Amino acid sequence: MSSSEPQKHPHPHSHAHGHGPAAPVSRHLRKVIAAVLIPFAAAVVVGLAVLWPGGAPTHKPSGVGFDQPTERATVTKVEQVNCADVHAGQPPQQQTPPQGQPPAGGSAQGEDCQRATVKVTTGKDAGRTFQTVVTPDATRHYTSGQDVVVAYSPKAPKELQYSVIDVDRTVPMWVLAALFAFAVVIVGRLRGVLALVSLAASFVVLTLFILPAILQGANPLVVAVVGGSAIMLIALYLCHGLTARTSVAVLGTLASLLLIGLLGSVFIGWALLTGNIDDTTALVHGLYPDIEIRGLLLASIIIGSLGVLDDVTVTQAAAVWELKEADPSASWRKLYGAAMRIGRDHIASVVNTLVLAYAGAALPLLLLFTIAQSSVGTVASSEVVATEIVRTLVGSIGLVASVPLTTLLAALVVSADHKGQGAAAGPGSPEGARPAGGSGRRGSRGKRRKR
Known part of the structure; x- marks a missing residue:
């Protein structure tokens, strides 16, 4: 069997996250990635410790709306x-009804x-x-x-x-949750189990840190950034492993979240959005006046975009790794171009999904505007709809930007790693056929032994 035969096995790619384990990168690149991510992870841990609320503040129910025992x-x-x-x-109306019609309001009697x-x-x-x-x-x-x-x-x-x-919907909700968990485990197997564990961890961070910290008066934007970063690190590394490929996805997600936070802050202020658009928000603000409602709106944009961002960045990083495995001689430009063709399809589907999700959530409101025969400009400029437009478009811009950012970073990382190994061991040697992460010095020792 020749030394090049292990490279003949195909590495199929899809938009799902069921890719095989990523080839390890060199020790030097692992150090570079760790130098970036370890301080970031440490900052997240420090932020959790500093902002940890220790539970929701004590509150006596007011008996208004949802604030009832x-x-x-x-x-x-x-x-x-x-x-x-x-x-x-209903009491009958006083006016005389049209001839031939029953009295209005008395039908219920x-x-x-x-x-x-x-x-x-x-x-x-x-x-x-x-x-x-x-x-x-x-x-x-x-x-x-x-x-x-x-x-x-x-x-x-x-x-x-x-x-x-x-x-009381307890029974159907638990049955549906059990069906969901069963489907995830049957199809995803170990990855499915890890996904469920990461989902539980995300719920813990949300309920034990993000929500109580906001209620305690902490800045909602800071809380969302710290809590969202913790959720991102737990979910990505737990589901996809502690690899360079996952680290690239983490960096792409982080850069996109920063962009979403910046754009959201600019356009919420520019559009003069207050964030107080419904009875629930008004009740929260009435019960806890110290909560910054604008910051709460920006925090909701960041957290709402996080889940879709994870999907996009992980898929793009995996695409670059798979393309490099299929063609080890490909340059970073070729890898970037090929992966971006995949990313453009992903962008089209993800943006459409995000817009339709928000439209579905606001469907009753849109129906009211349709009944009132309001113009498109009037509807779009109203604060209720404008808030959803800003939420949707800012999140979509972050999603679109995450594709080239993550793809470029992954192409540079995987190409630099393979390039360094190719210089140490020729392409025709067994070491040249090794996956990323093989040692060039081992190849040199092999040559000296042949001599």
């Missing part, structure tokens, strides 16, 4: 009653409503029952034995302290 409950009985008997009918008896099952009032009336035009109706979520208002009259606010 909740308990579990069960619907024990549902009966049909006349809406008029339970005062659920002859209809049946649901009267549900609900039993609280958790909390200090477990076992207590109350009744709620559901009108025929309500979007949600109840059945006997159904589990629900109730809100508790201690300042209300005793018979009105509990009210049903939602249904």
